[in-house]
Amino acid sequence: MNLYTYASPANFYVLAGKLIPWFSWSAGLLAVWGLYISFFLAPTDFQQSEAYRIIFIHVPAAWMSMFIYLVMAFWGAIGLAFNTRLSFMMARALAPTGALFTFIALWTGALWGKPMWGAWWVWDARLTSELILLFLYVGIIALWAAIDDVRRGDRAGSLLTLIGAINVPIIYFSVKWWNTLHQGSSINLMKAPSMAAIMLQGMLVMAIAAWLYTIAVSLVRVRRIILERERQTDWAKAILERE
Amino acid sequence: MKSRHKKILVILLGLAGLGIAAALILNAFQSNLVFFFSPTQVAKGEAPTDRAFRIGGLVEVGSLKREANGLTSHFVVTDTAKSMPVVYTGILPDLFKEGKGVVAEGKLGKDGLFTATQVLAKHDENYMPPEAAHALEQAAKAQTTLVK
DSSP states (O other): OOGGGGSSSHHHHHHHHHHHHHHHHHHHHHHHHHHHHHIIIOOBBBTTTTGGGGGGHHHHHHHHHHHHHHHHHHHHHHHHHHHHHHHHHHHHHHHHHHHHHHHHHHHHHHHHHHHHSOOOOOOHHHHHHHHHHHHHHHHHHHHHOOOOHHHHHHHHHHHHHHHHHHHHHHHHHHHSSSSOOSOOOOOOOSSOSBBBBBHHHHHHHHHHHHHHHHHHHHHHHHHHHHHHHHTTSSSHHHHHHHH | OOHHHHHHHHHHHHHHHHHHHHHHHHHHHHTTTTOOOOOOHTTOOOOOOOOEEEEEEETTOOOOOEOTSSSSEEEEEEOSSOOOEEEEEOOOOOOOOTSSSEEEEEOOOTTTTTTEEEEEEESSSSSHHHHHHHHHHHHHHEEEEEEO
């Protein structure tokens, strides 16, 4: 068997259909487990008391908002370089989930900021660059929707994705490069996490659940995109008739 | 060179150029991206004197005093090298504590007193249960007495 087999939309359609239940179920189970840790097992924080619990949603959402963007940029680059149809479809399938996580990160951050910092919103480098990320997601989705010619739309959207990718390291390192109101990262590859182990565990379980959820919904979305684009072919017609 | 390789090269070069451009722009905006100035930067004269700006640092331990009206508070913001007095009228955020991070927005007076119009608490990236924080505190205390 050759991996390239699955670069063909027709084959990938079948594979994605088989994978979706696995990803959905594991995402659901992990989310339940993660929320149980977050709300019942994790202790109260020494300075923020109960309000800190929003990190169990906020941090995984913020990670996913950046990570999904990089994956989109990756698929966009592959598509632009090799003219592979499926990679453009993957990029399009990921964008709405990325925008959703960016919105959740901003929203939960505001809910957290008011009681802890004393402000819903401040124009510091971390918050502003994350807001720009949301605008990028919305802009890319709008660009795709605005161009009727699918192939041209793919290229334009992916080009914009690649240009915007420069924002991701800026978001990530903003708390290091500049004085920001937002605190630095608790999780860092260079040092031990500055977090109690059970809190860290809750956050990581939630992050993995967010990953699996993202994979599941983007597979569902990419299957619809494949069907829409391949509707002239016999195999797609056969599926559409059955539905 | 195959056209596909050429395309990859163009994409990589484009991204590299974009990265350099972004780095230059960010470098040029460096001072505008700073959310707050530290007392040391203010002492060096890097902060604007004619308009409002933000200072950030730690609230010096033992410096917080409240006036009789209960709303106006005086405290000293320090970055351990330099420190500056701040006066603020209003409700302080819950996380505002001596020895913890703070960001205050306001104007610097001629007399060196910073009159804040907004005070924000800046918390750190450490999360632990209160018992663990207490244990760490005890350990730090024990260490200082041992050293003495």
